[in-house]
Amino acid sequence: MKLNIKNTLIENLPADDNLENSRRQVTEAVFSYVNPKKTKAPKVIHTSHEMADLLGISEKETQSTLFKNVFTGNKIYPNTKPYAMCYGGHQFGNWAGQLGDGRAINLFEIDHQNKNWKVQLKGAGETPYSRTADGLAVLRSSIREYLCAEAMFHLRVPTTRSLSLSLTGDEVLRDVLYDGNPAYEKGAIVSRVSPSFLRFGNFEIFAARNDKKNLKILTDYTIKHHFPQLGEPSKETYIQFFKEVTKRTLKMIIHWQRVGFVHGVMNTDNMSILGLTIDYGPYGWLEGFDFGWTPNTTDVQNKRYRYGNQPNIGLWNLYKLANALYPIIEEAEPLENILNQYKVNFEKKSFKMMKSKLGLFSEEDNDLDFVQNLEDCLQLAETDMTIFFRLLSNFTDEKSGLEIIKKAIYNFEDVSDEVIDKWDFWFLHYKTRLQFEFTTDSKRKKKMNKVNPKYVLRNYMAQLAIDAADKGDFTLIDELYKLLKKPYKEQPKHEKWFAKRPEWARHKVGCSMLSCSS
Numbered sequence: 065m066k067l068n069i070k071n072t073l074i075e076n077l078p079a080d081d082n083l084e085n086s087r088r089q090v091t092e093a094v095f096s097y098v099n100p101k102k103t104k105a106p107k108v109i110h111t112s113h114e115m116a117d118l119l120g121i122s123e124k125e126t127q128s129t130l131f132k133n134v135f136t137g138n139k140i141y142p143n144t145k146p147y148a149m150c151y152g153g154h155q156f157g158n159w160a161g162q163l164g165d166g167r168a169i170n171l172f173e174i175d176h177q178n179k180n181w182k183v184q185l186k187g188a189g190e191t192p193y194s195r196t197a198d199g200l201a202v203l204r205s206s207i208r209e210y211l212c213a214e215a216m217f218h219l220r221v222p223t224t225r226s227l228s229l230s231l232t233g234d235e236v237l238r239d240v241l242y243d244g245n246p247a248y249e250k251g252a253i254v255s256r257v258s259p260s261f262l263r264f265g266n267f268e269i270f271a272a273r274n275d276k277k278n279l280k281i282l283t284d285y286t287i288k289h290h291f292p293q294l295g296e297p298s299k300e301t302y303i304q305f306f307k308e309v310t311k312r313t314l315k316m317i318i319h320w321q322r323v324g325f326v327h328g329v330m331n332t333d334n335m336s337i338l339g340l341t342i343d344y345g346p347y348g349w350l351e352g353f354d355f356g357w358t359p360n361t362t363d364v365q366n367k368r369y370r371y372g373n374q375p376n377i378g379l380w381n382l383y384k385l386a387n388a389l390y391p392i393i394e395e396a397e398p399l400e401n402i403l404n405q406y407k408v409n410f411e412k413k414s415f416k417m418m419k420s421k422l423g424l425f426s427e428e429d430n431d432l433d434f435v436q437n438l439e440d441c442l443q444l445a446e447t448d449m450t451i452f453f454r455l456l457s458n459f460t461d462e463k464s465g466l467e468i469i470k471k472a473i474y475n476f477e478d479v480s481d482e483v484i485d486k487w488d489f490w491f492l493h494y495k496t497r498l499q500f501e502f503t504t505d506s507k508r509k510k511k512m513n514k515v516n517p518k519y520v521l522r523n524y525m526a527q528l529a530i531d532a533a534d535k536g537d538f539t540l541i542d543e544l545y546k547l548l549k550k551p552y553k554e555q556p557k558h559e560k561w562f563a564k565r566p567e568w569a570r571h572k573v574g575c576s577m578l579s580c581s582s
């Protein structure tokens with residue numbers, strides 16, 4: 065396995081000169097050198113060959129002992145120096161001070177096919193940023209991150225990627241429900257890949273410490289390596305950089321809304337500067353369409369990170385980034401204009417996205433009301449978002465009513481006549497509205513099926529894979545991985561995954577309720 069190693073980040077950004085792996089406040093540095101922990105009995109249980117290929121690693125090489133040892137942190141690849149990054153963040157609305165890579169260790173950068181990738185291990189042991197925790201990760205959360213990142217990529221949602229999923233052979237103590245019942249679980253490591261793992265929090269930490277010098281160094285590096293089209297650093301470039309981050313963040317969130325993904329912990333330390341979905345923790349997928357839903361039990365009181373609030377939180381987080389960049393821009397107005405534009409763009413793009421899910425591409429006067437009426441209908445009786453939109457593409461003049469989407473409604477027998485009337489009314493309107501599209505049913509269906517996935521990683525599906533893996537059976541991980549590579553395609557032999565959440569999963573821990581414990 066010969067990797068084309070590059071080290072742009074550690075060679076160009078300030079390192080912490082303390083080489084001890086002790087927990088501490090790290091100032092005037094973007095990262096600290098730290099080595100992963102050796103594990104007892106490493107075992108790779110799944111590899112994304114597609115991602116490996118993008119790094120120049122062949123299928124055969126992924127089966128080697130070297131691959132296993134490098135991607136579980138048991139061997140340092142020649143000429144590389146692993147490191148953990150320093151960042152801060154606003155958690156649940158409050159400034160939390162220094163956080164940092166508490167259990168992520170960056171191994172190296174690989175240049176392949178004119179692309180630069182950062183490779184990182186999650187769960188490979190403590191770092192100077194581990195605070196009170198152990199730097200480790202358990203199997204369940206690792207399976208969830210591993211599968212979901214790849215699934216999101218194939219859904220065309222901007223995201224970090226997964227390379228491999230491994231067991232460490234070590235045991236990790238976790239109190240899943242935070243109720244004083246800790247238990248040992250299997251330790252695991254995900255190796256994940258991204259052009260950059262920089263977060264809003266990397267910029268915020270320097271601003272919070274009045275370290276303008278390093279804030280500028282980091283921003284200049286980010287522009288040079290990730291936004292080179294913006295040109296030489298200057299105040300104007302910094303403004304354009306912020307504008308670009310704003311655009312990408314909004315784009316990512318619109319995609320989340322389109323596929324019904326709820327991140328669950330949109331703290332500013334979990335916001336990628338490249339607008340990629342990062343840090344898959346207590347995320348979840350909408351089953352019943354519900355703007356108020358959050359999978360994160362740590363957030364049930366305020367539901368700050370609920371589905372319908374994600375666009376607003378994106379904006380809130382961008383305000384924090386704007387504040388962090390202010391010291392090197394020293395002008396508030398251009399930043400405010402960009403933030404105001406986010407609101408306008410959000411309304412426009414979200415409306416357009418919802419219309420595309422309905423197969424509506426032309427503009428008609430009452431479209432806004434029409435889409436809002438649908439959102440209301442979807443919340444009258446529990447209606448599965450994924451199934452609803454997928455089945456809706458079967459609409460024709462002959463098959464034109466509630467009947468075609470019946471399968472999407474949970475407990476259809478209990479739905480009241482009043483609700484059925486409302487749906488009938490909406491469908492009547494839909495029929496008339498479609499006449500203004502001037503296209504054929506089959507063409508519309510094709511277009512709709514490109515924005516409405518048939519298969520997503522439903523919370524219970526991930527849980528089934530976890531339960532099996534816990535008993536040593538990894539076949540379901542592979543089945544779901546393969547299924548989710550083609551989320552928009554009909555896959556008749558996988559039809560069983562095109563189904564509503566089973567009742568047993570409604571209130572089950574890991575399915576509808578997830579904590580930050582991972």
Ligand code: AMP
Nearest residue numbers: 163164165166167194197198199200343
């Ligand atoms: P999260 O909410 O998972 O994004 O994590 C917030 C912060 O806690 C980050 O700085 C993480 O690195 C850190 N963290 C989470 N879990 C652990 C752990 N098991 N050990 C060390 N640090 C952790």
Ligand code: MG
Nearest residue numbers: 333334342343
């Ligand atoms: Mg995080």
